[in-house]
Amino acid sequence: MTDKIRIGISSCLLGHNVRFDGGHKLDRLIRDVLGAYLDFVSVCPxxxxxxxxxxxxxxxxxxxxxxxxxxxxxxxxxxxxxxxxAHRRCDELEKENLCGFIFKSKSPSSGMERVKLYDKNGVPSKQGVGVFARVFMERFPLIPVEEDGRLHDDKLRENFIESLFTVKRWRDLVERGMSAGDLVDFHSRHKLLLLAHSPQIYREMGKLVAETGRQEMQTLQKEYVELLMKALRMKATVSKHINVLEHLLGYFKRELSADEKQEMLESFASYRAGHVPLIVPITLINHYVRKYDQPYLKTQYYLNPHPLELQLRNHV
Structure with missing residues (x-):
């Protein structure tokens, strides 16, 4: 992937002086770190x-x-x-082909969740959704969305960025004209990534893919992407990652020496115990994928779901 991923974002997070007090809420993580891979369409309702x-x-x-x-x-x-x-702006944003949106938290216009909502007595509760954010999410239910504050949580940030890259790969295929073979290939390459989110939904997706050639392609695409986004919204957990890692180990039954297998299992145990981040066993597996030339595993996005430079798996 060479071109940036196009996403919407609340303008104040990019440093634009559009806040009620004339200031901004520049988020350098978003603008300077993630911005190396994202193309921002700014919105201030x-x-x-x-x-x-x-x-x-x-x-x-x-x-x-x-x-x-x-x-x-x-x-x-x-x-x-x-x-x-908001409805008119969403008409315009539909033409931007956005792969995601980052909202400003707590905003009565842009907050994604837990915005202060005042009752008739003036007592606030965190049950509100910003007016624009609500319209956007209802209009584009399949687009990944997040808030600035939540992106500073390691797991939520990794999940959101992984979703953006997955959506971008899907969109690129659709724009080129997805064939039945393309759908099968996409599903195959994302097998382990999807298993880390929801084995059950992955199986449902597999049943859909099995219908290629028997169902109309446009219908299959629509049903598949709905399940894809449903799966990506399911948070990957340590236990689900361990299941995937053990599944990966099975591909090296004939190649690994007893010592190499033990090294792999020890890295899994250290990750399960929280002593090392996910990147440690993933790096070891990638080493063996190259050493023993595993062609199938080379295609798995689970092992390289986003740029290594973002260091997203160094903290989960």
Whole structure:
């Protein structure tokens, strides 16, 4: 993959002075580290809907399923105005072919979850979803989304970036014109990655792939990508990674010496106990894949799901 992955992002996270106080919320991890691989389409709902900077603060009030967006002091309600703009903006974003979106946490317009929602007595609870974020996620349910704060959690960051690269590979295939053989190949190359998220969903996907040649390709693609995103939303755990690692070990039954096998098992045990990160057994396996020339494992994205330079598996 040579071109960057195109994603949407809240403008303030890139350092744009669009906040209610005239400032920004620059996130250097996102802009400077992840930005080496991501092409950002910035969005600021409050500025783009026509509000000035600086401005009076907004808040969500009412019920979780139908909140109102109002100014904190004046009480002016701009819910419909924001919703109308959000739908129009999503029409524009649909043409951008985004592979993901990073929202600003806690924002009444862009917060993905746990935004303060005030009841009729002015008491807040963290049950709200930003007005624009809600419209976006309903419009694009298959696009991976995250918030800036959650991306500083090692496991959530690794899962999100892995999802972005997987979606990009899928989109590239679809744009080129996916054949039945392409679908089978995609599923095969992502087998171990999917098993690390959900063995059950992987089996469901396998049944779909078995229908190639018997079902209309467009229908298969739609059903497959829905299951793909459902699987990627399931968090990979240590125990599921261990199952995949042990599965990988089975490919070296004839090649590994007793000492090499023991070394592999010790690295698995150290990872299970939390003494070393996932990158340690993965690096050892990649060494044996090259040493013993395992052609099938060379195709597995599980072993190289994203650029090594991001060091995402150094912390999970």
């Amino acid at each position: 409050e500025v783009e809907v026509g509000l000035p900077t600086p401005r009076e603060t907004l808040r969500l009030v009412g019920e979780p399923d139908r909140p109102r967006l109002v100014f904190g002091k004046s009480g002016e309600d701009i819910t419909e105005r924001m919703q109308d703009w």
